[in-house]
Amino acid sequence: MPPVLNNKYRKITPTLIAVGTIVTGVGLSACGVAGSPTPTSSSGPHSSAAIGVRQTDDAGRRLPFDTEFPDRWSSNNDGTSYEPCTQVPEEVVRRFGLDVESVSDVAGSNFQTARGCQWSYLNNELSFLSQFVGNLDRPQGGLSAHKEEYASTTWHPDIEIEGRRVILGSSDPSDCAAYVQSGEAVVITNVVLIKQNPPPIEAVCASAADFLRSTIDGIPE
Known part of the structure; x- marks a missing residue:
């Protein structure tokens, strides 16, 4: 199940998501997790809609943006306490050539x-x-059950990071996602490269795996 993602030009399509995000137009099809989203209107990252809405993770760390979704944390994603938005160090983001301000x-x-x-x-x-x-x-059923459920995904050979099983999947030559289990949830690192001549899928998967490797110490088993 690769994920369903959104960048500034794409918003997640919840129905395609199970455990992930969907990269519309780029190919990441959903991966398995349950839950149906409830659309919520928004009027900007600092709008009044965010007032009174939870803005911190379980440890009290502040999100790098204002969320207007009162159920951003929910029964659909409470299987792990890990929160990428507050636990991925800026140093790691910069090391991978990512724009910290674009979060x-x-x-x-x-x-x-x-x-x-x-x-x-x-x-x-x-x-x-x-x-x-x-x-x-x-x-x-762990990651094996996940792969069975999303058999339409192109699954690449599993790898191991810090003694933990990691599965790699893609649905388009320009994207690849690395999955590791955390509690009753999965943590997905997804790379989408929109280029005229994207690198080989092996290189895209390696990039996703490397980012996961740089953050896995903070991801509880």
């Missing part, structure tokens, strides 16, 4: 499964990397 919420509606952040590349603002979490439909 945005992966969610495009309230009560969405995907919970996390997205960053554009400094040298190509149409390309982006995102990391987000979403609950597994069958957590007892």
